[in-house]
Each structure stands twice: as C-alpha cells, then as structure tokens.
Amino acid sequence: MFILDNKGRQPLHDKIYNQIKNQILSGQLPPATKLLSIKNLSAELSVSRNTVEYAYQQLYAEGYIHSKPRSGYYVSLIDPEFLPSSFSHIGMTPRKVSEDRIVYSFDFHPACLSSESFPTNLWRKLYIESLQEDSEQLAFYSDQQGDFALRSEIQRYLAHSRGVSCDPEQIVICSGLQDSLSIIAPILKENHSTFAVEDPGHFMPKAVFRNHSFAINPIPVNSEGLDLESLQKTNSTVVYVTPSHQFPLGYVMPVANRLKLIDWAETVGGVIIEDDYDSELRYHGRPIPALQGLHPGANIVYVGTFSKVLSPALRVSYMVLPYRLLTIYRKLFSDYSTNVSLLDQRTLNKFMEKGNWERHLRKMRTIYKRKHDELIQSIHHHFGSKANIIGQGAGLHVVLELVGNSLTEGELINRARDRDVQLLPISGMYFNNTGRDPQIMLGFGRMSSNEIDRGIGLLYQAWNL
Amino acid sequence: MFILDNKGRQPLHDKIYNQIKNQILSGQLPPATKLLSIKNLSAELSVSRNTVEYAYQQLYAEGYIHSKPRSGYYVSLIDPEFLPSSFSHIGMTPRKVSEDRIVYSFDFHPACLSSESFPTNLWRKLYIESLQEDSEQLAFYSDQQGDFALRSEIQRYLAHSRGVSCDPEQIVICSGLQDSLSIIAPILKENHSTFAVEDPGHFMPKAVFRNHSFAINPIPVNSEGLDLESLQKTNSTVVYVTPSHQFPLGYVMPVANRLKLIDWAETVGGVIIEDDYDSELRYHGRPIPALQGLHPGANIVYVGTFSKVLSPALRVSYMVLPYRLLTIYRKLFSDYSTNVSLLDQRTLNKFMEKGNWERHLRKMRTIYKRKHDELIQSIHHHFGSKANIIGQGAGLHVVLELVGNSLTEGELINRARDRDVQLLPISGMYFNNTGRDPQIMLGFGRMSSNEIDRGIGLLYQAWNL
Numbered sequence: 019m020f021i022l023d024n025k026g027r028q029p030l031h032d033k034i035y036n037q038i039k040n041q042i043l044s045g046q047l048p049p050a051t052k053l054l055s056i057k058n059l060s061a062e063l064s065v066s067r068n069t070v071e072y073a074y075q076q077l078y079a080e081g082y083i084h085s086k087p088r089s090g091y092y093v094s095l096i097d098p099e100f101l102p103s104s105f106s107h108i109g110m111t112p113r114k115v116s117e118d119r120i121v122y123s124f125d126f127h128p129a130c131l132s133s134e135s136f137p138t139n140l141w142r143k144l145y146i147e148s149l150q151e152d153s154e155q156l157a158f159y160s161d162q163q164g165d166f167a168l169r170s171e172i173q174r175y176l177a178h179s180r181g182v183s184c185d186p187e188q189i190v191i192c193s194g195l196q197d198s199l200s201i202i203a204p205i206l207k208e209n210h211s212t213f214a215v216e217d218p219g220h221f222m223p224k225a226v227f228r229n230h231s232f233a234i235n236p237i238p239v240n241s242e243g244l245d246l247e248s249l250q251k252t253n254s255t256v257v258y259v260t261p262s263h264q265f266p267l268g269y270v271m272p273v274a275n276r277l278k279l280i281d282w283a284e285t286v287g288g289v290i291i292e293d294d295y296d297s298e299l300r301y302h303g304r305p306i307p308a309l310q311g312l313h314p315g316a317n318i319v320y321v322g323t324f325s326k327v328l329s330p331a332l333r334v335s336y337m338v339l340p341y342r343l344l345t346i347y348r349k350l351f352s353d354y355s356t357n358v359s360l361l362d363q364r365t366l367n368k369f370m371e372k373g374n375w376e377r378h379l380r381k382m383r384t385i386y387k388r389k390h391d392e393l394i395q396s397i398h399h400h401f402g403s404k405a406n407i408i409g410q411g412a413g414l415h416v417v418l419e420l421v422g423n424s425l426t427e428g429e430l431i432n433r434a435r436d437r438d439v440q441l442l443p444i445s446g447m448y449f450n451n452t453g454r455d456p457q458i459m460l461g462f463g464r465m466s467s468n469e470i471d472r473g474i475g476l477l478y479q480a481w482n483l
Numbered sequence: 484m485f486i487l488d489n490k491g492r493q494p495l496h497d498k499i500y501n502q503i504k505n506q507i508l509s510g511q512l513p514p515a516t517k518l519l520s521i522k523n524l525s526a527e528l529s530v531s532r533n534t535v536e537y538a539y540q541q542l543y544a545e546g547y548i549h550s551k552p553r554s555g556y557y558v559s560l561i562d563p564e565f566l567p568s569s570f571s572h573i574g575m576t577p578r579k580v581s582e583d584r585i586v587y588s589f590d591f592h593p594a595c596l597s598s599e600s601f602p603t604n605l606w607r608k609l610y611i612e613s614l615q616e617d618s619e620q621l622a623f624y625s626d627q628q629g630d631f632a633l634r635s636e637i638q639r640y641l642a643h644s645r646g647v648s649c650d651p652e653q654i655v656i657c658s659g660l661q662d663s664l665s666i667i668a669p670i671l672k673e674n675h676s677t678f679a680v681e682d683p684g685h686f687m688p689k690a691v692f693r694n695h696s697f698a699i700n701p702i703p704v705n706s707e708g709l710d711l712e713s714l715q716k717t718n719s720t721v722v723y724v725t726p727s728h729q730f731p732l733g734y735v736m737p738v739a740n741r742l743k744l745i746d747w748a749e750t751v752g753g754v755i756i757e758d759d760y761d762s763e764l765r766y767h768g769r770p771i772p773a774l775q776g777l778h779p780g781a782n783i784v785y786v787g788t789f790s791k792v793l794s795p796a797l798r799v800s801y802m803v804l805p806y807r808l809l810t811i812y813r814k815l816f817s818d819y820s821t822n823v824s825l826l827d828q829r830t831l832n833k834f835m836e837k838g839n840w841e842r843h844l845r846k847m848r849t850i851y852k853r854k855h856d857e858l859i860q861s862i863h864h865h866f867g868s869k870a871n872i873i874g875q876g877a878g879l880h881v882v883l884e885l886v887g888n889s890l891t892e893g894e895l896i897n898r899a900r901d902r903d904v905q906l907l908p909i910s911g912m913y914f915n916n917t918g919r920d921p922q923i924m925l926g927f928g929r930m931s932s933n934e935i936d937r938g939i940g941l942l943y944q945a946w947n948l
Contacts, residue, residue: 050650050806084651086638095652095809131622138618145614146607153603156794157596157929166549173551185515186549187560193658193822200665204694225818229669231696329621331825341515353690357658357822360796464622 030065034073042082042093053083053091122440124473128266128415128461129330129442132385135463136329137378141365148364160360162351164191164336168363171370172336176322179376180294181307183314184338190347193333193357195222195293198321202337203230205346206256206289214254216244218447220265220293223258232256236449239264243271246278255288262297262306266447266459267417268409270306280313289317289343296326298379300412301387310338317342324366326414327382334358334366386414389462389470396474397460404483408457415461417444423456425481430458433480439473495530499538507547507558518548518556587905589938593731593880593926594795594907597850600928601794602843606830613829625825627816629656629801633828636835637801641787644841645759646772648779649803655812658798658822660687660758663786667802668695670811671721671754679719681709683912685730685758688723697721701914704729708736711743720753727762727771731912731924732882733874735771745778754782754808761791763844765877766852775803782807789831791879792847799823799831851879854927854935861936862925865943873922880926882909888921890946895923898945904938 041047053074054062060070074091077083083091163169169186176182192198203226213227217236224234235254238245243264249257259279261271271279283290292309300306310320323335339347369375394410397418408417420430431441444459445451458477462470506512518539519527525535539556542548548556628634634651641647657663668691678692682701689699700719703710708729714722724744726736736744748755757774765771775785788800804812834840859875862883873882890898896906909924910916923942927935 049652084635086642086650092650129624133619133622136618136621138614138621142611142614145610149603149607149610153601154598156601156603156796157598158796159594159790160796170549170551185551185557187514194820196819197822207694207696221818222820225815229672229815231672325624330820331621331623331625333820333822333824350690350694353686354661355659355687355795355798357662357798359798359824359827362824362827 031069031072034059034063034065034070035077038073038077039082042077047093049093049095051093052089053093055090122435122438124437124439124469124476125464126415126460126462126473127440127442127464128459130461130464131326131329131414132382132389132463134385135327135382136332137369137374140369140374144368145361145365147368148361152360152364155360159355160363162354162356164189164356164358165360165363165367168367168370169336171367171375172322175370175375176308176320176338179305180297180322181311182320182338183311184320188338188341188344190337190339191356191358191363192335192337194323194325194330194335195220195295195321196226197357198319198335198337199223199226199291200230201347201351202291202319202343203227203232204350205339205343207231208346209287210255210289212252212254212256214249214252214257216259216264217449218266218444219258220260221447223291223293227256227258238450239267239269241269242275243269244275244279246275246282249279250282255286256291257283257288258291258293259309260293260295261309262294263300263412264409265293265295266409266415266444268412268415271309273312276309276312279309280316280318283317287317289319291319291321293321295321295323296413298327299383299386299414301383301390302411314340316340319343327379332362334362386463389465389467390416392467392470393460393462393465393474396471399471400474400478401483414463415459418458418460419454420456420458420481420483423481423483425456427456427458430456430481434477437476437480439476439480496534496537499524499528499530499535500542503538503542504547507542512558514558514560516558517554518558520555587900587903589902589904589934589941590929591880591925591927591938592905592907592929593924595926595929596791596795596879597847597854597928599850600792600847601797602834602839605834605839609833610826610830612833613826617825617829620825624820625828627819627821629654629821629823630825630828630832633832633835634801636832636840637787640835640840641773641785641803644770645762645787646776647785647803648776649785653803653806653809655802655804656821656823656828657800657802659788659790659795659800660685660760660786661691662822663784663800663802664688664691664756665695666812666816667756667784667808668692668697669815670804670808672696673811674752675720675754677717677719677721679714679717679722681724681729682914683731683909684723685725686912688756688758692721692723703915704732704734706734707740708734709740709744711740711747714744715747720751721756722748722753723756723758724774725758725760726774727759728765728877729874730758730760731874731880731909733876733878733880736774738777741774741777744774745781745783748782752782754784756784756786758786760786760788761878763792764848764851764879766848766855767876779805781805784808792844797827799827851928854930854932855881857932857935858925858927858930858939861939864936865939866948869948879928880924883923883925884919885921885923885946885948888946888948890921892921892923895921895946899942902941902945904941904945 056067056070060067082094084094085091166186169189172189173184173186207230211232212235213232214235214237215223216239228234235252237248243261244259261276294308308320310318317340320338397405397407404421406419408419410416427443427445431443434441442459444457521532521535525532547559549559550556631651633656634654637654638649638651672695676697677700678697679700679702680688681704693699700717702713708726709724726741759773773785775783782805785803859872862870862872869886871884873884875881892908892910896908899906907924909922
C-alpha cells in the first residue's frame with residue numbers, strides 16, 4: 019500500500035524508492051514478495067511509468083529487489099548489516115555480501131591482491147594450449163586426486179623452495195583451504211574429536227571442523243606463534259597452525275617450538291595441519307622452511323595455495339597427506355571427484371613446468387616488498403609512537419595496534435569508511451576479544467604507493483589520534 | 484637384487500621389467516622405494532643403459548614407478564585390482580586408478596561423453612572474453628555462492644525447461660555432486676541422522692553422507708523408481724532420489740508417486756534431494772518436469788550438473804536450496820569460499836546467455852538419440868530374446884539383463900576385456916546383490932555407430948550365449 023505525498027523537495031521516484039526500501043527493511047515486504055508491475059504501480063500512484071521504473075532500477079541496483087524474466091520484480095534477501103533488529107523475526111539469515119563488491123578509493127582489505135598478480139596474457143596462451151591438447155580428456159572424469167603432472171611440479175617446487183619432503187602420490191589438488199579441510203576432517207573423525215586452533219586465527223578452519231562436529235579449542239598466540247604450553251593443557255589431538263606466518267598476527271614459530279610441536283603430536287598421537295598459505299612472500303631475511311620438512315614421517319598435513327600469489331578466484335590449492343592419512347583418504351574418498359577443472363590444472367602445470375611460477379613469484383615478491391616497505395614507512399611517518407606494527411616483513415598485510423586508544427573497532431572502521439577507506443575487522447578472528455589495545459589489519463596487496471601513503475594519512479586524521 | 488638369466492627368447496629389457504614388476508607386486512619393493520639409477524643398474528647387470536631405460540619406461544608407462552626430477556625413479560602405490568592379497572600387509576590402500584586411463588577399442592563406460600560434447604572453439608572464445616573483462620576480479624575472492632549472473636541464467640533455464648521454480652538467490656554453484664552433497668549433509672545434520680538411498684543407486688551420495696556420520700538406509704527400486712512403501716517403513720527423514728531417470732536402472736517415477744513422496748516429506752518433516760543429473764537427455768516422448776516444480780515450497784533440494792552434456796572434467800554444477808535450508812546454509816557456510824573458478828563461471832554465463840547452452844543441448848540430444856537408437860537396434864539384432872533392455876529412452880547408458888545366464892559379473896567383464904571391450908560393473912551400486920539375472924551397464928556416449936554394433940557383436944561372442 020503506497021501513500022505518496024506531494025510535499026517536500028524530494029523527487030517522486032526517490033519517494034517511491036524510499037517507501038519500498040523501508041517496507042523491505044522493516045519486513046513489511048518479506049523476501050520473495052512480488053512487487054506490483056511498473057504499469058500497475060504507475061497507474062495506482064498516477065505517476066509516469068518512467069518514475070516507477072527509475073525507482074525500481076535504483077532498488078535493483080542496490081540489491082533490494084531482483085527480477086525474474088517474464089515475471090517481474092521480487093524482494094531479495096538482504097544483508098544483515100543493513101537490517102534493523104526487528105527484521106530478524108522473519109527467520110532468514112541473509113547472505114554476507116562479499117566485501118569486494120563495494121569499491122573504496124583506499125582498500126586495505128588483506129585478501130586483495132595486486133592487479134599484477136594474475137598473468138593474464140600468459141595464462142590465456144597456456145589455457146588455449148591445454149584446450150587444444152587435452153580437449154579429448156574433457157569427455158571423461160579426470161583424476162580424483164589431481165593431474166599427476168601438476169602434482170609432480172608441485173612436489174618439486176615444495177621440495178626445493180619450502181623444504182617439504184613428499185611424493186606426488188601424497189599430493190591432493192584442492193580448490194582452496196575449505197576443500198582441503200573438508201577432506202581432512204572426515205579422515206580425522208575416526209580417531210579425533212577436538213580441534214585446536216590459533217586465537218586469533220583464520221575463521222575457516224573453525225567453520226569446517228565445526229561442520230564436522232569437532233569441538234573447537236582456541237589456543238592463544240604469543241610472539242612465537244601458537245602457545246605450546248596452552249596446547250598441551252587441552253585434550254586436543256588435532257591442531258591447525260600457521261607456523262611460518264601466523265594468521266593474522268604474522269609471528270614466526272621458532273625451530274625449537276616446531277620440534278616441540280612435532281614431539282607433542284608424536285606423544286599424543288596427534289595430527290598437525292600446517293597451513294603455509296603465504297610463506298612465499300617473505301621480504302627480509304631467509305625464507306623459513308616448512309614444519310613438514312623437519313619430520314616428513316610425522317602426522318603433518320601440509321596445506322598450500324595459489325590464492326595469495328596468483329588468484330583467489332581461480333580456486334586451486336594443494337595438500338600433502340602423510341602416508342598414514344593417505345590410506346584413509348583413499349578409503350573414504352574413492353567415490354569422490356576432484357573439485358578442480360582439468361583445464362586449470364593442465365594450464366597451471368604448463369605454467370610451473372616452464373619456470374613461470376617461480377619467475378612470477380620473484381616478480382610478485384619484489385612488487386609486494388616495495389608496497390610493504392612503503393606501508394611501514396608511511397605508518398611510522400604518520401603515526402609515530404601512537405601505533406605498533408605487528409607481523410611485518412611478510413605476507414600481504416600487517417596489524418596496526420593503536421597504543422592506549424579508546425575507540426572501538428567498529429568506530430575505527432566506520433570513521434575510516436567515512437573517508438572512503440576500507441578495513442577488515444580483526445575481532446572476528448579472536449575468541450577472547452578483551453584486554454588488548456585496538457588492532458586493525460592493513461592489507462597492502464591492492465594499493466599503489468600513492469594510495470598507501472594517502473590512505474594511512476586519512477586513517478590518522480579519521481581517528482583523531 | 485637382480486638375477487638375470489640369459490635363457491629364453493624374452494628380450495633382456497622384458498626380463499628386467501618383469502622382475503621389477505613382480506617385486507613390486509609381491510611387496511618386496513614397497514611403495515616409495517627408490518630404484519637403482521639407470522647407470523648403476525646397467526653396470527650391475529652388465530647390460531646397456533638403453534636396455535634398463537626401456538624397462539623403466541615400460542614400468543613408468545604402466546604406473547608401477549614414477550620419477551622425481553633430479554632424484555630418480557620410485558615405486559608407486561598400485562591399484563588393488565592388480566595386487567595379490569599378500570600385498571595387503573603393507574597397510575596401504577592403494578588408489579583406484581581412474582578407468583578412463585586405459586584405452587579400449589570399444590568403451591561402453593557410462594560416464595564417457597561424446598568427443599563432440601565439449602564446444603572447444605566457442606569455449607576458447609568466451610573464456611578469452613571473460614579473461615579480458617574480468618581479470619580485475621581475479622585479485623579478489625569471488626562470490627561464495629557463485630556468480631550472480633550465472634545463477635540467474637541457470638534459474639531461467641531451469642524454470643522453462645525443467646519446471647523448477649526458484650530464485651537465483653537459492654542457487655549455489657558447485658563443483659559437482661560431491662560438492663553439493665558435502666554442503667547439504669552438514670545442513671541436515673542438525674535435525675536428521677539417517678539417509679535413504681536408492682538400491683541400486685549412485686555410489687557417491689552414500690560415500691558423502693557416510694563421511695558425515697549418517698546411517699545409510701538402502702531402499703529398493705522398482706519399475707516406478709524408488710519404492711515408497713519401503714521408504715515409509717524406515718526411520719529415514721532424508722532421501723536421495725533420481726526420479727526423472729533412476730540411476731542406474733533408468734526408471735521414471737510417475738507423478739502420483741512424486742506427489743506421495745512429497746507428502747511423505749511433509750508428514751515426517753523430511754528432506755528430498757532430487758538429482759536431475761541427465762534429464763536433458765530424453766529421446767522419446769516429452770521431457771519429465773522436475774519433482775521440485777510440483778511443490779517449490781517443500782523441502783526439496785534440487786541438484787543438476789553440466790557434467791553430462793558439456794564436460795565432467797570442467798567441474799561445474801548447481802543446486803537449488805529451499806529457503807528453510809538456505810538460512811542454515813548461510814549460517815554454516817558463510818566462512819567458506821566457492822570451489823568453482825570465477826573464469827569458468829563467467830565463461831559458462833556467456834555460453835548460456837547467448838543461447839549456446841540450449842543449442843548445444845539440442846545438438847547433443849540429436850547425437851545421443853542416434854547412438855541410443857543404434858545401440859537398442861544392435862542389441863535386438865545380436866541378442867534377440869536372450870537379453871532384456873532396462874532403462875532405455877534417456878541418458879547415456881542402458882542396462883542389459885541377461886536372461887537365465889549363469890556367468891558372474893566378473894566373468895562377463897573379463898571376457899569382454901579380453902576382446903578389448905570396456906564395461907563398468909554394476910554390482911557396486913547394489914546393496915543386495917543376489918537373486919537377479921546378471922546385469923551389464925552399456926554406456927554409448929563415447930561410441931561411434933560402427934563401434935556400437937561391433938562392440939555388441941563382440942560381447943555376444945565373448946559370452947557364448
């Protein structure tokens with residue numbers, strides 16, 4: 019029911035837009051409700067069709083409604099961020115709109131790569147070659163564990179650049195961390211029920227293992243990474259760690275601790291899941307070899323990805339299973355198919371085989387090192403002693419700790435957004451969120467030199483430090 | 484330790500090959516053992532390097548060994564089919580080598596598509612376009628539920644060609660049945676614990692739901708598909724069905740039964756997983772609309788794929804979640820990423836958007852109808868009344884039932900292999916494997932007209948009917 023007043027300076031189409039928007043937000047128009055047709059609503063309101071169409075276009079562009087061909091417009095599910103709490107009675111949990119959809123002038127989101135990260139021209143060439151050579155193979159289901167030639171390339175790369183010791187037969191090509199973990203969880207389920215994770219830590223391992231009915235044990239992180247004493251006090255027998263670059267704090271686990279962690283696993287019959295997600299990107303000092311290489315016979319699952327240096331939208335990663343778990347994998351997963359396109363695997367194989375992967379790595383390391391160093395310099399310049407930098411020297415982000423600041427994370431992020439600066443909250447990665455100075459993740463992958471310095475300057479202003 | 488006799492007509496390289504092969508098969512050389520280098524073994528045996536290299540190449544080609552660059556040759560894990568039982572003490576469950584690796588002159592494997600099934604040239608063109616247009620997006624994680632434009636195309640296609648009624652927001656782009664089911668299982672886990680499947684039926688749903696700790700209830704299949712009375716007698720509240728073309732027997736569930744099945748779900752608070760995997764391929768009579776369209780509000784998860792008409796190696800499929808389950812999906816999976824490459828999604832979107840998908844469907848339907856009809860005719864011609872054909876008129880295979888034949892399935896398949904004819908056993912799809920005449924699946928997707936008739940003739944000879 020529409021009531022259109024003719025007062026006020028607001029254009030008619032804005033009034034219609036606002037009224038429908040409010041009815042959607044308040045739950046008066048629940049998701050999947052069909053809107054009146056443009057023709058009917060314009061007749062009802064005695065306005066031109068263009069006016070109604072303009073309002074609908076606006077609602078459509080903002081995601082409040084969507085169209086079904088030959089049917090009309092319908093109310094969409096709405097992002098909870100935009101919903102008043104009164105909407106919750108409808109019983110829908112609307113979808114998290116992925117944050118990369120909103121374009122900010124200064125984007126410090128840590129999961130964004132440089133626009134140079136994807137070698138478009140070379141990929142095109144190699145993909146076309148694969149399409150030519152392997153199109154016969156597209157009529158069949160491909161190898162469930164992944165293309166053997168690609169696995170051999172990955173084995174070679176891991177051996178000489180990460181110190182990982184394995185056989186191509188131990189490698190499973192996956193479509194990202196969620197895929198690897200969704201395979202690991204059922205494999206471990208038989209003998210394990212409690213899963214230890216870093217606190218703060220990556221959100222995904224918790225989600226996957228929870229979906230496989232594991233109890234989750236958060237283990238605090240200190241400047242040497244996962245706190246081993248805390249781990250030993252729990253009843254967990256499976257642990258997810260990021261020893262070479264703790265996510266999100268960036269700490270490195272020293273070798274002595276790595277050996278202790280392996281000892282722990284041997285003692286309790288435990289399993290270590292080592293996520294080496296961005297260890298290629300180390301800008302100062304020597305690269306830190308993987309934990310797995312210290313004791314290849316131990317129950318360590320090594321997980322790596324192409325998402326941080328090539329593209330997170332390509333969905334290719336890999337894991338290395340110790341032989342004991344490989345046996346269970348082959349028992350439980352023999353009826354599964356791979357999640358990864360054969361053409362992408364073949365293209366990637368060509369990319370690695372011809373040395374392009376390592377060349378690309380060197381190139382990206384140089385690009386990101388420059389951005390990283392500029393970011394550090396800019397933070398020192400603008401913030402001086404008002405902020406500490408945590409986890410510098412590697413990866414695609416650092417963590418900024420604001421000394422003695424009393425703004426909440428929400429306030430920090432909102433003030434930044436008001437100046438067109440995008441930040442990802444870190445609090446969701448903590449189980450225990452109290453008793454620390456506010457922290458902000460600063461991803462630099464996407465930013466130009468100029469943007470980095472201007473963005474940091476804007477943050478300093480926005481926060482009135 | 485090698486002992487090379489100089490007797491016999493066997494060439495030297497064959498002797499070396501056989502000796503190593505037997506040592507691998509007997510477990511004397513366990514997996515991951517390093518072989519002597521070509522240089523050292525040739526010195527030890529006093530034969531030329533070429534001789535050893537030839538033997539190694541042969542072992543390599545047959546998958547007994549693999550090479551590690553700059554390291555040498557190692558013993559591989561071996562397919563259990565080729566292993567004597569004495570090998571089992573090693574405690575490895577070797578990997579199922581995918582059967583498409585072995586090339587037979589006559590390949591009746593039901594999961595093989597026609598070589599015309601992949602539109603290589605058009606795909607190349609559209610992929611390049613996507614790469615051009617969307618390369619910026621490759622620096623980000625893409626939409627977890629799948630590209631919205633592709634979901635809209637799928638919604639439109641499903642609405643008009645399968646009678647499925649849904650909203651693009653209900654669609655999740657997946658990387659195949661195992662991906663869809665791996666999402667559905669945790670969603671259902673909260674309220675359900677027993678999973679009913681068709682007997683005989685697809686192997687994958689059992690595997691996935693077992694990995695999520697569901698109890699599995701086999702329900703017999705009759706000529707009207709899943710036997711509803713049997714279902715009602717169980718305590719299952721989730722059922723996986725293939726109503727439009729029962730896999731593997733090809734029966735169609737009549738509308739009356741479909742309505743009863745929906746009634747059952749409403750009564751017990753149950754959930755129906757409808758796998759509509761190849762319903763595009765119906766050669767006689769009108770297509771059968773999906774179960775989901777009969778009651779879009781019911782708890783029906785609709786699952787479909789591009790694997791049967793485009794390519795099983797591309798790994799793109801989709802599912803439609805009812806709103807009630809969508810809510811849980813968004814709660815449990817909000818921290819997951821999609822398994823499907825953005826470029827493949829964008830390419831497929833272009834393919835569908837421009838009408839190519841439906842054109843391709845029509846083309847493939849014509850090609851497969853011809854092959855199907857030739858197969859039926861050839862079976863009648865060669866087998867006459869000695870075989871019944873089950874499940875004709877749709878899909879990529881029929882089932883041949885041998886009347887009053889006493890050969891076991893293994894014997895039937897081995898005799899066929901001896902004549903270079905490849906068959907996939909059906910017994911693994913049955914829980915209850917007794918008290919029926921022998922059945923053989925005959926896939927015709929891959930076969931030419933000539934091959935179909937020659938292959939069927941060879942089978943008739945091989946089986947001495």
